[in-house]
Structures are given as structure tokens and as C-alpha cells.
Amino acid sequence: MKLSFSAEDERFREEVAGWLAANLCGEFECIRYRGGPGDEHSFVEERKAWERKLHEGGWTGIGWPREHGGRAASIEQQVIFNEEYARAGGPGRMGHIGETLTGPTLIAFGTAQQKQRYLPGILRGDDLWCQGYSEPGAGSDLANVKTKARFDEDAGKWLITGQKVWTSLAHESRYCFVIARTDPASVGHRGLGFFLLAMDQPGVVVRPIEQLTGTSEFNEVFFDEAVCGADDIVGEPGDGWQVAMGLLGFERGVSTLGQQMLFQNEFDEVVRIARENGAATDPAIRQRIADAHVGLRIMRFNSMRMLSGGEDGSLSREAMIYKLYWATWHRNLGKLAMDVLGPESEILDAAPYGLNRLQSLYLFTRADTIYGGTNQIQRNIIAERALGMPREPRG
Amino acid sequence: MDFRFTEEQDMIRSTAEAFLAEASTPAAVRSAMITEQGYDPALWQRICNDMCWQAMHIPEQYGGLGLGYVELVATLEQMGRYLLCSPFFATVCLAANAILVAGSEEQKAEYLPQLASGTTATLAWTGSSGRWDARAVDVVCSADGDGYRLSGSYRYVPDGHTAQLLVVAARAQGSSGAEGISLFVLPADSAGISRQWLPTMDQTRRQAQLVFEDVRVPAGALMGGEGTGWALLEKTVDLATVAVAAEQVGGAQQALDSTVAYLKERVQFGRVIASYQAVKHKAADMMVKVEASRSAVYYAACIADEALAGGALAQELPEAASIAKAYCSDAYFFNAGCGIQLHGGVGITAEYDIQLYFKRAKSTETFLGNSAWHRERLAGLLLDGPVPAARGGR
Secondary structure (H helix, E strand, C coil): CECCCCHHHHHHHHHHHHHHHHHCCHHHHHHCCCCCCCCCCCCHHHHHHHHHHHHHCCCCCCCCCHHHCCCCCCHHHHHHHHHHHHHCCCCCCCCHHHHHHHHHHHHHHCCHHHHHHHHHHHHHCCCCEEEECCECCECCCCCCCCCEEEEECCCCEEEEEEEEECCCCHHHCCEEEEEEECCCCCCCCCCEEEEEEECCCCCEEEEEECCCCCCCCEEEEEEEEEEEECCCEECCCCCHHHHHHHHHHHCCCCCHHHHHHHHHHHHHHHHHHHHHHCHHHCHHHHHHHHHHHHHHHHHHHHHHHHHCCCCCCCCCHHHHCHHHHHHHHHHHHHHHHHHHHHHHHHCCCECCCECCHHHHHHHHHHHHCCCCCCHHHHHHHHHHHHCCCCCCCCC | CECCCCHHHHHHHHHHHHHHHHHCCHHHHHHHCCCCCCCCHHHHHHHHHHHCHHHCCCCHHHCCCCCCHHHHHHHHHHHHHCCCCCCHHHHHHHHHHHHHHHCCHHHHHHHHHHHHCCCCEEEECCCCCCCCCHHHCCCEEEEECCEEEEEEEEEEEECCCCCCEEEEEEEECCCCCCCCEEEEEEECCCCCEEEEEECCCCCCCCEEEEEEEEEEECHHHEECCCCECHHHHHHHHHHHHHHHHHHHHHHHHHHHHHHHHHHCCCEECCEEHHHCHHHHHHHHHHHHHHHHHHHHHHHHHHHHHHHHHCCCCHHHHHHHHHHHHHHHHHHHHHHHHHHHHHHHHHHHCCCCCHHHHHHHHHHHHHCCCCHHHHHHHHHHHHHCCCCCCCCCCC
């Protein structure tokens, strides 16, 4: 076991930190520490410009292979980039869905033409993507997708009809990747297709969902014979589930340490307030602050194990617990923040509903244990795949 | 960065697993735990002669194997998993660490080879205050010619009634807190020492009371400076704390594994109960606890290595030890408690082993400070020091 990074990696760290210090300032000062879950509505134009700035510096798609415009950065270097990015207060990435989901999917499963057509826009920071998976009747039961894709032989195009929901950044995105049923008679995992769909067309309507925070970053997306080119299906009709699940394997946790740096910033803020307002002298609060510290440090050690794991792409035990662990920790941090603030936790920055950072954290972290697989679904996955316990009979 | 076992470390772990699965069976544990000695001397001899675990992290120049804390932790995890009844923890994790941390060159050269060849030993430092900080030390030492005299009682001393060698802490008359504490190493049969084992709820680990009545020790028995022993003792205890946490990981893992095995056999309402979500979700929570515990202990083991070698991260030891102990104590208790619940009625019988793990979970939780104690220690580090420089942020 070795805790330190190599000298070469440390030089890379300095390069990243140096570039961020020189560029994340001036017109971009306002977006430091902004964006990300719960704050996606903030400084949208500035953050779009920042995506292009990142590209100028060569910092988009750094883990992508060189032939597709990436840097082929090692796992360690991707970790370092994410860590330094968060340390510098780098804003929530508008382009992360394209960079971490669409790009790797096309690189693995796409045709040469698809790669040529879509990858450069993602790297440039021009083309933002959103993810069209969940539907009103397909939440935890994701395979229950009802959205249909019909191939119009005359027009030579796919026509997509149906409804998606919980689509982050749909209103800002140029493209959406959509799973839709290519075989109308199919059920479950079979008979799905994976489509690359342009959002700016008459058959697509985006309707924001107002959340408990009073802000909107999720949307409903309605497709009424939305048009997709004949070439804009990844894999064959019927392969959609395999392509969609393949995405999960690409995220081997390189962003986890960066995510934890954001959590650390939030935790530090809670500690600062506790020391300032005297909550730090309350024995019960001291226990909870220490517990949060323990939880966050272990989250980091756990990621270090995960990142050092085998190259076979299979999910190790420490990777299987990760979502349940971080989501629960983060949700508890939100509650701790309110309890540290005491009666001030109720008072808003401004009418009508101007939440401060910690209030927003408190409310929005209730989503953490729901999206991307609820805590209950995570527990099923752990029990079935890691512990080999049988599935409950399903109706 | 490469935060995983090397091939050699993996081999050490699997060797320990294979050996203990055969040598520390439930029957062997149950037979050793009802003896006054608390362990099977024949098994201890096999460990010393065949496995050489007692010599594992002692440097080669003192007759040890010269391996590190990660190897030690990998082995301790298996000992915890198989509830090994043994003077190993007291000898290696308490006494050997104390001598490594506090001993002079001569003392290391004299005592470490003895420990490496199987002499048993322990560390006695706590009185009956129930504390785990410097105030726990209440045996008094006074100068006596060119040596010292020690008087008072030690309690909660692991294997204190059988250890052949003792490392003890005592404080100068009238001193308090971290001041005035000195460490000594002496044979357990020194005149004036009476030792008595204390029957314990967790029968798999012995505790003893040691009464010192004017015990005379020579000047050469002093380890570290006179009255400046707390820093050395605290470091020793932190190293031992990492070791306890490693045992807890193994115990928490076994509580999960044995429970899941039972759940896959037990049929109710026409199905194995492992297929019910209410049951599966509890088991999944147990796995989260054990994997997070393991991450905490592996990190602490790396830091312990740095602390013993004077590495760059050595100063992280108190924090890493407290993180590991706080988390693993709660995790082990949670897993053992859930284990009993998920076993149903048989969980509270003497016949099923889960009760032994439930008891070990509590005894290891209490020993060297429970989770609340370690969290308060961490809170002190986080909240009571100088205010850190302000960071950016909205």
C-alpha cells in the first residue's frame, strides 16, 4: 500500500492548480463554488463560457483517448484534476453529462461517423447533453420505459414519442440521449434503442419542475414524433439496455475525490459557523460534527481503495457501497448544518424564497438518496450482487 | 498512490485465514475461553514457532521479521474474524509497540528478541477511573535510591495475569494529567506484584487486575525520560487502537457472513428469509459498515507504519486511530446486534456463535475508548484549536 502520488503526478497537480489559479478569476470569479446539484440554475451563461475556457486550456475530456481529442490521462491524474478543480472552487460542470457519459459511450459503442459528429462539440464545451432515462412509470424500475421509437421508412428517420422526467439541464442542452422502445411488443430490458436526439426541434417540449428549493434544475421532456436521424441510434435496435448499462462501467470513481472536496468545503463551512455561534461547545453537536468528519474521511479512504482496484471493470465491494454511503452522509450533513445554525436556520437571505447555501444543501440533499438509484434500490443491489441473496419475487 | 494489498500482503492475509479457520474453530474458542489462562498454550506455541506472527513487525535486527503494520493489520483482521483466544494482542500490539516506541537501544536489544521468540507481555497503564487519557494513570512512582518504587492498582489489563513481561505507566506523586508520567519495563514476577484475573462478559479475551505494593524497579527499567512518558504512551496506545479496530473489522465481517449464511438456509412462509427485502436491506447496511470500516483501518495501518518509521504522515496517527476506532466500534456492534436480530430466536442461544461476536463487539468497543470518546477526541482536534485560515466559498 502506498499513499503518496508519484513525482510526475505531483507535477501534473501543480500544472492543474496553476492553470486554475490563472484562469478561474476575473470574469469567472463569480462562479467559484457555484453550480452543481441544488445550484444548477446559477450563472448559467458564465458557466457555459467556462466550459469553453476549459477547452482552451485542454482540460475537457482529459481521460479520453488521444485519437478522440483527449489527454489519455491516467486514473491518478484524473483524480488529481478533479481534486484540484474542487479545491480551487471550480464551478459545477455544465458539460459533465456529455463528457462523462455520452463521450465514453460513443467511444465504446458509437460508429466512426457518430464519433466525428458529436465528440468535438462535447470537447469544445459548445454542446451540452442531458440524459433521457427516467419516465413517470420508469423510476426505480428503469426498464419499464414506455417511450417509443418508430422508424419512418419514407423519411428514413426515427420518430420518438413519449415522456421523460427528472432530466437535469434539459432546458440548456443541445442534445439528449434517450432510451426508447424500438420493438413495441417488447417489455423490460429487451427491445430498447439508445438514441442521440437534438433538443431544438418542434417535437420536443421541455417543462421545468419546481423543486422544494423553489428552483428548477430538473425537467419533464415531452417527445411528440421528435426526429432522430437513421444514423443516430447507438448499437442496433434492441441493444439500448446494454449500451445504457455500459455507461455505468465508465465511471470508475475518478470524480469521487472531487465530489468529496466539495463536501469538504461544505463541512468546513458548518465547522466555521459552529465555532462562531458557539454550537461547537454543545457536546451533542460536537459528537455529530466529529461523526461527519469520520464519515467524510472514510469516504476518501474508500475511494482510494476503489481507484486502486482491478482493471477488469467489475464493481468491487467498496464500489458497490459508494452511492448509498455518500448520499446518506451528505443528507445527514444537511441536517447537521441546520442544527448548527439553530433558529437562524429558518431565516432566509431574502424574500420570496432566497435560500442560503446551507439551507439549499439541507433541502436538496433529500434528492441525493433518491436519484441515481434510491437507497432502497442500492440496498437491493448490494444484497443481491455482493451478498448473493435471492431476488424477491416480482409481480 | 496504490491503496491496496500487495501480492505478499494478500498472501499473509490468506495464510492467516487458512491457519485460523483450522486452528481457531468455534470448538477451540469455546474450550480456551473457559480456562483461567484464557488461551490454549499449544496453539500459542504453534503461532510462535510455525507462523512467527509475534515477530511480524519487530525489526530484523531485534530478531523479528521486519514487516509492517499493514501486514500486522491483515493478520489481526483474521484473528478478530476467528475470535482467536491468544496473548498475541497484549504481547505484540501493546507491549512490543511500547518498547518499539519508548525503549532505549539497550532495552530494545534486550526485550524485543524475547518477545520475538514467544515471551508473553502486556501493557498496564489504566487504574479504575474508566478513562482512556493521561488521567487514567494513577499508580504512583517515587525515587528510591538509584531506582524507583511503584504503588497502586492497574485494572483492565489484557492478559495481565499470565504475561511474563510488563510495561507499566506510573506518575510522580502529586502530578496530574499528562505531566509526571513515566514508563517502566519489568518482569511480571517482580516482588510486590499480585495479579488476579477478572472474569469478563466477553470470555474470549482476558483482563486482569495488578496490585503493586512498593514494587522496586531499577533505574535501567525506565523507558523514555522520567516524567515525560505520556507522549510515548499515547503513541503506543494509538498504535494499539489501530490494532483493535483491525480485529473489529474481522469480527464485523464474520457477523455479516455467518448471518447471511443462516438467512440463506432458514425458510419461513415458504421462502428462504434471505429473499425478503426487510432482511436484505439490513444485511446491505451491515456490508456498508464493514467495508467502510476496512477502508478506515487500512488507512490507519499505513499511517501507523509512517508513525513507527518517522514518516511524513506520522503526525496523523491520533486522528487516523480515532477515526478507525470510532467507526469500527459502532460498525462491529451494529453488525453483531443486527446479526442476533436476523438470526431470530437462535441468535440468543449459547449454541450459535453470533453471541460470542456480540460480546466481543462490546468489549472491544469499550477497550481503549468507545466511539463517543474517540469522536470527542476528534472534536477537540477540529473545534478547539486555532481557527483555520478562511477558505473561499459563497
